[in-house]
Amino acid sequence: MDLKEKLLSSFLVFEDKSDADNYLHEVRNDAIKTFEEKGFPTKKEEAWKYTSLNKVLKEDYSVFPKQENALDYSDIKKYFIHDIDTYKIVFIDGKYSSHLSQTTHEGIDVCLMSSALTKPKYRLIIENYFNKAATKDSLPSLNTAFSNEGAYIHIPKNKVVEKPIQIIHFSTGNESAILLQPRNLIVVEENSHVQIIERHQSLTDNPVLTNSVTEIFTKKRAIVDYYKVQNDNLNASLVDNTFIKQKQESIASVHTFTFGGKLTRNNLNFYQEGERIDSILKGVTIIGNKQHVDHNTLVHHIEPNCESHQDYKGIFGENATGVFNGKIIVEKEAQKTNAFQANNNILISDKATINTKPQLEIFADDVKCSHGCTIGQLDESAMFYMRSRGIPEKEAKALLMYAFSNNVLSSVKIPEIKQRITKIIANKLGVNIGFDL
Amino acid sequence: MLKIDNLHASVEDKSILRGINLEVKAGEVHAIMGPNGSGKSTLASVISGKEEYEVTKGNISFNGENIDELAAEERAHKGVFLSFQYPVEIPGVSVTNFIKTAINETRKAKGLEDMPAKDMLKLIRDKADLLEIDRKFLSRSLNEGFSGGEKKRNEIFQMAMLDPKLAILDETDSGLDIDALRIVANGVNKLKNEDNAVVVITHYQRLLDYIVPDFVHVLYNGRIVKSGGKELAHELEEKGYDWIKEEVDA
Numbered sequence: 001m002d003l004k005e006k007l008l009s010s011f012l013v014f015e016d017k018s019d020a021d022n023y024l025h026e027v028r029n030d031a032i033k034t035f036e037e038k039g040f041p042t043k044k045e046e047a048w049k050y051t052s053l054n055k056v057l058k059e060d061y062s063v064f065p066k067q068e069n070a071l072d073y074s075d076i077k078k079y080f081i082h083d084i085d086t087y088k089i090v091f092i093d094g095k096y097s098s099h100l101s102q103t104t105h106e107g108i109d110v111c112l113m114s115s116a117l118t119k120p121k122y123r124l125i126i127e128n129y130f131n132k133a134a135t136k137d138s139l140p141s142l143n144t145a146f147s148n149e150g151a152y153i154h155i156p157k158n159k160v161v162e163k164p165i166q167i168i169h170f171s172t173g174n175e176s177a178i179l180l181q182p183r184n185l186i187v188v189e190e191n192s193h194v195q196i197i198e199r200h201q202s203l204t205d206n207p208v209l210t211n212s213v214t215e216i217f218t219k220k221r222a223i224v225d226y227y228k229v230q231n232d233n234l235n236a237s238l239v240d241n242t243f244i245k246q247k248q249e250s251i252a253s254v255h256t257f258t259f260g261g262k263l264t265r266n267n268l269n270f271y272q273e274g275e276r277i278d279s280i281l282k283g284v285t286i287i288g289n290k291q292h293v294d295h296n297t298l299v300h301h302i303e304p305n306c307e308s309h310q311d312y313k314g315i316f317g318e319n320a321t322g323v324f325n326g327k328i329i330v331e332k333e334a335q336k337t338n339a340f341q342a343n344n345n346i347l348i349s350d351k352a353t354i355n356t357k358p359q360l361e362i363f364a365d366d367v368k369c370s371h372g373c374t375i376g377q378l379d380e381s382a383m384f385y386m387r388s389r390g391i392p393e394k395e396a397k398a399l400l401m402y403a404f405s406n407n408v409l410s411s412v413k414i415p416e417i418k419q420r421i422t423k424i425i426a427n428k429l430g431v432n433i434g435f436d437l
Numbered sequence: 438m439l440k441i442d443n444l445h446a447s448v449e450d451k452s453i454l455r456g457i458n459l460e461v462k463a464g465e466v467h468a469i470m471g472p473n474g475s476g477k478s479t480l481a482s483v484i485s486g487k488e489e490y491e492v493t494k495g496n497i498s499f500n501g502e503n504i505d506e507l508a509a510e511e512r513a514h515k516g517v518f519l520s521f522q523y524p525v526e527i528p529g530v531s532v533t534n535f536i537k538t539a540i541n542e543t544r545k546a547k548g549l550e551d552m553p554a555k556d557m558l559k560l561i562r563d564k565a566d567l568l569e570i571d572r573k574f575l576s577r578s579l580n581e582g583f584s585g586g587e588k589k590r591n592e593i594f595q596m597a598m599l600d601p602k603l604a605i606l607d608e609t610d611s612g613l614d615i616d617a618l619r620i621v622a623n624g625v626n627k628l629k630n631e632d633n634a635v636v637v638i639t640h641y642q643r644l645l646d647y648i649v650p651d652f653v654h655v656l657y658n659g660r661i662v663k664s665g666g667k668e669l670a671h672e673l674e675e676k677g678y679d680w681i682k683e684e685v686d687a
Contacts, residue, residue: 384487385527388487389513389595390514391542399538403529403530
């Protein structure tokens with residue numbers, strides 16, 4: 001039985017056991033139908049031209065983990081940002097771990113999707129927001145069909161949430177292969193500000209496939225800073241589907257740091273539904289081995305006087321392959337749009353590949369849109385310059401690569417995250433130098 | 438200290454150095470002059486270990502040890518320093534962090550611990566003052582958007598920080614106005630002592646008014662064709678290089 005069939009039959013069991021109300025029941029049933037019609041995406045589709053899921057889909061994933069697993073905090077502490085106080089929503093093999101989490105209902109809701117989906121007091125929010133930003137593409141639909149657990153964050157008006165929120169998914173390897181489908185809903189009301197960190201971490205070499213959906217709604221003048229730390233091991237694959245709907249004068253930024261994983265696909269979609277909105281998409285990708293990373297972004301400028309800023313840096317070694325596909329749509333009404341997109345890449349091996357494709361669809365006539373992509377190698381003259389000052393080859397390379405990604409890192413607002421990313425980069429490059437540039 | 442013996446070097450099969458002999462002892466200042474394309478910068482790069490250049494014959498020894506086969510960083514660790522004619526811009530790496538990394542990597546190669554942050558800071562301040570460098574300058578990205586004078590001053594600042602045994606200054610005077618030239622030369626003179634040596638590579642005599650050489654060599658067509666004292670530099674300034682070319686080509 002292939003994965004699709006397995007999922008379709010699992011859905012019947014899942015819905016049978018679920019105590020969902022009619023609304024949710026209907027949404028899930030529609031979603032499974034969509035998935036059934038579309039199936040998994042293939043390279044025949046333009047949006048998946050350079051990324052094949054075939055190998056990843058061959059594993060015999062278990063869809064519902066059989067047992068609940070516990071983890072000792074001391075064993076996994078290193079995956080948390082632990083030197084500052086944070087809220088934590090932690091999942092182990094898809095199940096919530098109250099032991100490792102620190103949630104709250106005091107003034108703000110930092111809690112679980114499973115509660116939001118089932119408790120009557122959240123019913124209105126669910127009806128207003130759940131599945132209202134996600135597209136009807138096959139993988140988001142598959143996630144919607146099985147939507148059940150994840151993070152639910154609701155920040156009411158005029159709240160600056162002082163502590164960042166960490167959402168961390170662990171997989172223990174107790175199943176020989178596991179499919180995880182976390183579903184997050186984040187609603188940030190007027191004038192509020194929240195910072196969120198998301199990480200997926202597999203603790204063994206058993207295959208993991210995560211098909212995650214995050215819907216974010218930023219209301220008038222709200223600010224959301226979202227950091228995705230993707231440093232999973234080489235048997236873990238991730239399809240991240242993030243949809244952000246912004247209202248006027250809101251600012252949403254997503255930083256995606258990708259160093260690990262076998263196959264990583266980031267579908268990051270912004271929809272600007274108001275004036276004077278700013279959308280910020282930044283990423284650093286450093287991969288090697290046979291890793292594959294695909295950033296697929298969409299910024300949809302619908303209203304006038306908005307901005308978007310995209311800056312993705314990629315460094316590809318060994319047999320790694322990278323894809324950047326950045327789509328910007330500027331509707332006819334969206335005059336005075338400023339949309340910027342940059343994608344710079346360095347190939348450090350002859351066998352590494354990058355496919356980069358800007359895609360601009362502009363229907364307004366008074367806009368500023370720019371895009372640029374570069375593919376290059378490490379600057380030899382810079383290498384000699386550094387080495388002639390006593391910096392060995394490996395360290396000189398590392399310093400250059402770090403410097404290359406530095407302008408993305410410098411826009412990270414939480415110092416502890418910047419330090420952590422810096423440390424991951426140093427480890428990844430096999431050097432022991434502190435880059436406090 | 439530096440002994441170059443019948444050195445031949447080429448880049449992409451094009452022969453550039455064709456039998457250089459040069460000996461530089463501790464405490465000495467040597468000037469290497471010559472017309473454009475004579476091989477001056479190549480000589481500097483070959484001594485420092487630039488990989489594009491292949492030594493086809495002869496050898497370079499430094500303090501009695503053959504260094505032809507050493508990587509650029511290993512030569513740097515032994516005390517060879519090259520001030521670049523065109524310092525490379527490295528966006529994203531600050532001057533301070535670059536020099537810290539260079540010093541600590543050099544210490545690491547010698548089996549020493551990292552320099553304590555306090556000492557490093559003091560050293561940076563002292564040397565920045567010596568070169569009349571503004572503190573703000575130190576946090577800028579290395580050479581990025583620097584004026585010609587700032588780039589050269591930054592080179593000598595790094596030389597001051599690394600305290601090399603042999604400093605090769607490749608066209609350090611090019612792009613410098615007279616004030617910057619004075620500051621740079623003054624810095625070099627203050628760093629000069631009995632235990633180190635300086636090789637000044639220049640097209641013009643101007644810099645040699647400030648950094649006074651003990652020996653002047655004329656490089657032409659990949660060979661040192663004439664050597665003398667500092668008066669040779671004046672003669673070249675007056676008469677140009679044509680008489681040398683004629684002498685050699687005859």
